[in-house]
Amino acid sequence: RKEVEQDPGPFNVPEGATVAFNCTYSNSASQSFFWYRQDCRKEPKLLMSVYSSGNEDGRFTAQLNRASQYISLLIRDSKLSDSATYLCVVNLWNQGGKLIFGQGTELSVKP
Amino acid sequence: DADVTQTPRNRITKTGKRIMLECSQTKGHDRMYWYRQDPGLGLRLIYYSFDVKDINKGEISDGYSVSRQAQAKFSLSLESAIPNQTALYFCATSATANYGYTFGSGTRLTVV
Numbered sequence: 144r145k146e147v148e149q150d151p152g153p154f155n156v157p158e159g160a161t162v163a164f165n166c167t168y169s170n171s172a173s174q175s176f177f178w179y180r181q182d183c184r185k186e187p188k189l190l191m192s193v194y195s196s197g198n199e200d201g202r203f204t205a206q207l208n209r210a211s212q213y214i215s216l217l218i219r220d221s222k223l224s225d226s227a228t229y230l231c232v233v234n235l236w237n238q239g240g241k242l243i244f245g246q247g248t249e250l251s252v253k254p
Numbered sequence: 255d256a257d258v259t260q261t262p263r264n265r266i267t268k269t270g271k272r273i274m275l276e277c278s279q280t281k282g283h284d285r286m287y288w289y290r291q292d293p294g295l296g297l298r299l300i301y302y303s304f305d306v307k308d309i310n311k312g313e314i315s316d317g318y319s320v321s322r323q324a325q326a327k328f329s330l331s332l333e334s335a336i337p338n339q340t341a342l343y344f345c346a347t348s349a350t351a352n353y354g355y356t357f358g359s360g361t362r363l364t365v366v
Contacts, residue, residue: 184360186344188357189356239310240285240348240353241299241312242287242355244289244296
């Protein structure tokens with residue numbers, strides 16, 4: 144079983160749609176969680192951290208359920224510029240803080 | 255200038271050649287990492303270093319070696335390149351164990 148698993152893609156949605164990405168992780172020692180965004184053939188960039196109480200940044204909302212080892216990202220009012228691959232990432236504090244990346248879910252927002 | 259700089263950006267090399275990928279950072283971070291990315295496999299950790307005297311193997315270190323020449327520099331070597339090492343390679347840095355990473359722009363390596 145992969146340590147971090149994400150919804151298979153791609154997600155093709157119209158502008159203005161709401162889209163949700165799901166992610167599960169297997170290592171209960173995971174302590175920090177992130178969503179990264181990666182544009183085609185470019186480096187991943189931190190989109191947002193994920194906190195236990197849930198957190199929001201504009202149109203983006205992240206949720207964490209530690210009991211279920213589940214993370215989600217909700218994007219409201221999708222824009223063309225949101226088209227990218229979204230990576231779910233967990234931080235293993237008991238292994239010196241290594242980040243483990245999911246395979247990513249590709250999002251394509253169409254006019 | 256970028257916080258994390260990788261050189262070269264693109265490289266084509268022949269099977270059996272030795273090649274070095276270089277990474278330098280201006281963020282003052284102690285922790286540095288090398289990942290490779292392949293389609294469908296995501297990012298996989300090759301080596302990581304928590305300070306100049308600390309080098310650790312990641313999940314796919316076979317066929318690779320690294321050198322941490324200074325806090326700011328971490329290089330990855332392929333001693334004898336093979337075609338299945340064709341991939342996109344990323345260097346990353348972080349400040350502490352619970353922070354996210356800052357990535358370099360990547361090196362696209364093709365082994366023919």
